[in-house]
Amino acid sequence: MPVDRSSTAPTVLLVEDEPELADEISVELRRRGYEVQVTDTSEDGLRAARAGDAALLILDRMLHGEDGLSIVAALRREGIKTPVLVISALAAVDERVRGLKAGGDDYLVKPFAMAELAARVEALLRRLDDVRTTTLRIGSLEMDLVERTVRRGGRSIELLPREFKLLEYFARRPDQVVTRAMLLEDVWRYTFVPQTNVVDVHISNLRRKIDAKGEQPLITNIRGVGFMLHADA
Amino acid sequence: MLDLFRSTAFRLAVAFAVATAIATAAVFGLVYLEISTSDVARLRVVLVDEAAKGVTESDDELRRALELRLTRDLRRLDYVALFAADGARVYGNIDKLPNIPVDGKAYFVAEARPSDAVSRAEPALFVARRRADGGVLLLGRSLLEVYAIRGTVLRSLAAGLGPAILLALGIGAFFARRATRRLIVIHETISRIMQGDLEARLPSGAQNDDIDKISRAVNLMLDELARLLDQLKSVGDNIAHDLRTPLAVMRAKLERGLAAEDNHELRAAAEAALDQLDKSMVMATALLRVSAIESELRSSAFQDIDLVKICADLFEFYEPVARAKSIDMTLNAPDRAPMRGDADLMREAISNLIDNAIKFTPSGGLVQLEIAMSAGRPAVRVRDSGRGVPPTERDKIFQRFYRGRRSPSAPGYGLGLSIAKAIANLHNLDLTVEDGAPGARFELSAR
Numbered sequence: 001m002p003v004d005r006s007s008t009a010p011t012v013l014l015v016e017d018e019p020e021l022a023d024e025i026s027v028e029l030r031r032r033g034y035e036v037q038v039t040d041t042s043e044d045g046l047r048a049a050r051a052g053d054a055a056l057l058i059l060d061r062m063l064h065g066e067d068g069l070s071i072v073a074a075l076r077r078e079g080i081k082t083p084v085l086v087i088s089a090l091a092a093v094d095e096r097v098r099g100l101k102a103g104g105d106d107y108l109v110k111p112f113a114m115a116e117l118a119a120r121v122e123a124l125l126r127r128l129d130d131v132r133t134t135t136l137r138i139g140s141l142e143m144d145l146v147e148r149t150v151r152r153g154g155r156s157i158e159l160l161p162r163e164f165k166l167l168e169y170f171a172r173r174p175d176q177v178v179t180r181a182m183l184l185e186d187v188w189r190y191t192f193v194p195q196t197n198v199v200d201v202h203i204s205n206l207r208r209k210i211d212a213k214g215e216q217p218l219i220t221n222i223r224g225v226g227f228m229l230h231a232d233a
Numbered sequence: 234m235l236d237l238f239r240s241t242a243f244r245l246a247v248a249f250a251v252a253t254a255i256a257t258a259a260v261f262g263l264v265y266l267e268i269s270t271s272d273v274a275r276l277r278v279v280l281v282d283e284a285a286k287g288v289t290e291s292d293d294e295l296r297r298a299l300e301l302r303l304t305r306d307l308r309r310l311d312y313v314a315l316f317a318a319d320g321a322r323v324y325g326n327i328d329k330l331p332n333i334p335v336d337g338k339a340y341f342v343a344e345a346r347p348s349d350a351v352s353r354a355e356p357a358l359f360v361a362r363r364r365a366d367g368g369v370l371l372l373g374r375s376l377l378e379v380y381a382i383r384g385t386v387l388r389s390l391a392a393g394l395g396p397a398i399l400l401a402l403g404i405g406a407f408f409a410r411r412a413t414r415r416l417i418v419i420h421e422t423i424s425r426i427m428q429g430d431l432e433a434r435l436p437s438g439a440q441n442d443d444i445d446k447i448s449r450a451v452n453l454m455l456d457e458l459a460r461l462l463d464q465l466k467s468v469g470d471n472i473a474h475d476l477r478t479p480l481a482v483m484r485a486k487l488e489r490g491l492a493a494e495d496n497h498e499l500r501a502a503a504e505a506a507l508d509q510l511d512k513s514m515v516m517a518t519a520l521l522r523v524s525a526i527e528s529e530l531r532s533s534a535f536q537d538i539d540l541v542k543i544c545a546d547l548f549e550f551y552e553p554v555a556r557a558k559s560i561d562m563t564l565n566a567p568d569r570a571p572m573r574g575d576a577d578l579m580r581e582a583i584s585n586l587i588d589n590a591i592k593f594t595p596s597g598g599l600v601q602l603e604i605a606m607s608a609g610r611p612a613v614r615v616r617d618s619g620r621g622v623p624p625t626e627r628d629k630i631f632q633r634f635y636r637g638r639r640s641p642s643a644p645g646y647g648l649g650l651s652i653a654k655a656i657a658n659l660h661n662l663d664l665t666v667e668d669g670a671p672g673a674r675f676e677l678s679a680r
Binding site: 091092094162188192197201202204 | 514515518521522525534546549550551553554557577578580581584585588591592648649
């Protein structure tokens with residue numbers, strides 16, 4: 001999903017010691033309109049992150065045998081809040097928890113699809129503006145987060161609690177790619193990937209409830225990646 | 234030979250020989266002591282008595298008695314002498330008074346010398362007693378005989394002890410050699426096994442002694458190891474097959490794509506290859522997952538968890554999937570089902586069971602998720618109305634990467650169950666499958 005960011009292309013700082021993977025990631029991110037700065041050691045990475053030009057840090061957890069998490073910990077100690085996406089070959093749940101505890105904002109296990117990486121990057125760059133919002137409005141969709149009610153047009157929609165949570169997740173990220181893995185991690189808090197397409201079933205159930213006949217579908221499939229919620233006209 | 238001396242059996246034999254020697258020596262020592270002390274004590278009493286009697290007799294009587302005594306003493310063991318008050322010998326077979334007190338008590342003299350034998354010096358007991366006229370009566374008895382008996386005792390001890398020790402050592406060496414020979418065979422067999430001959434087994438004869446018992450235990454252990462190795466090898470083969478097959482497909486597709494004239498075909502090939510790649514990635518991830526869980530000792534991170542909550546979550550998660558397939562999914566649970574465990578892992582294990590149940594149940598079927606408490610311990614049952622698991626396959630389906638023979642096309646059948654089994658083991662739970670009549674009934678329950 002190439003996005004026009006010509007005026008304010010955010011800079012992504014990539015700390016990755018594997019040249020081929022660094023190349024692939026930077027080509028992909030540049031294609032998607034980001035500036036990419038690559039370093040391959042934790043010292044350079046730390047220096048560049050301190051300079052403060054980067055809007056996002058992508059950090060390989062294992063750099064020349066060192067634990068990249070030390071960079072995150074150092075940055076957080078210094079009060080630098082640049083979002084960090086940790087990529088790692090360590091897949092265990094514990095490792096993921098450790099990565100997030102050290103100050104990482106997201107954790108992606110190798111090997112990953114580039115589209116997954118891009119979706120995570122986008123999500124991290126567009127951090128939620130205000131968590132305290134009580135009402136979300138996307139086109140004709142209106143969610144009252146306090147009353148837990150949903151309306152589309154003038155129509156009231158009954159949702160189960162989990163469906164509400166799912167829709168809220170999309171409504172907070174309009175026009176943004178949301179992957180199945182993100183939904184599993186954030187909406188269901190599952191740390192494993194089910195073998196069947198459970199997420200798709202839940203999405204289509206949700207769609208059936210929020211899209212009345214003739215209405216423009218709010219949530220669309222992004223093939224091979226995930227889903228996206230668009231405001232209708 | 235050096236090995237023989239170092240062998241346990243031989244050391245035991247040596248210890249046995251030493252013990253025999255000590256016991257024999259003790260017995261002989263007792264005999265020796267008995268002989269010498271009792272004989273000497275008896276002689277003392279006799280001598281003291283005779284001396285006491287002698288001094289009261291008149292000179293003539295005494296002389297006659299002494300003469301008689303000497304005449305009777307064929308073995309020349311007696312000493313008799315009568316000394317005048319001035320110390321001169323009046324009568325007797327010893328020249329002068331030995332250096333002992335004249336008090337009528339018996340004394341030991343190491344070197345007594347009778348006057349008729351020049352060279353003979355012998356140990357003897359003497360009693361000297363003063364007579365009324367101031368003279369001294371000396372009576373003595375050679376201890377040569379007693380000492381001779383002592384010598385005999387000692388010699389027989391030496392004669393008996395030597396052979397006894399030798400015999401003990403000999404028997405020890407015999408058994409040690411036998412044991413050593415068996416140990417050498419065992420040692421050689423183990424060397425062969427270490428060099429890779431996993432078929433070799435230790436000899437275990439009919440003797441049923443300690444070595445045989447150990448040999449049999451080691452053989453059983455070897456059987457088990459061989460079985461595990463075999464299993465590991467077939468797992469390795471399966472993994473190789475499961476990982477290489479998608480790679481082969483991928484390679485073929487990419488090759489065909491590159492050889493194709495038009496871009497469209499190349500694109501289709503690349504997409505198909507990517508699909509295959511994802512499949513093998515899932516496979517590799519699952520494999521790593523099983524190893525990670527198996528090698529993990531997370532029980533330290535176990536917490537109090539509620540299986541009802543986990544199952545309710547999973548039910549909510551999977552029920553729409555079942556419904557989409559026109560499967561009726563039900564949840565039957567008590568209020569609470571507490572246990573110690575890792576919530577994430579238990580969720581994953583049960584999720585895999587539900588996943589499978591839905592996958593293998595045809596449209597219009599039934600999937601039941603049930604939690605039961607028995608003796609305070611929870612059991613989770615997942616029952617489906619699919620075609621079930623044939624009895625011959627019930628053990629195999631939990632092995633890594635096993636895929637039911639009749640469903641080679643169903644993806645990932647083996648992965649989920651292997652992961653669930655590993656998680657069950659980590660929680661000390663049993664994961665079993667039974668006939669659900671119809672379908673399969675998987676049960677996770679306390680061992």
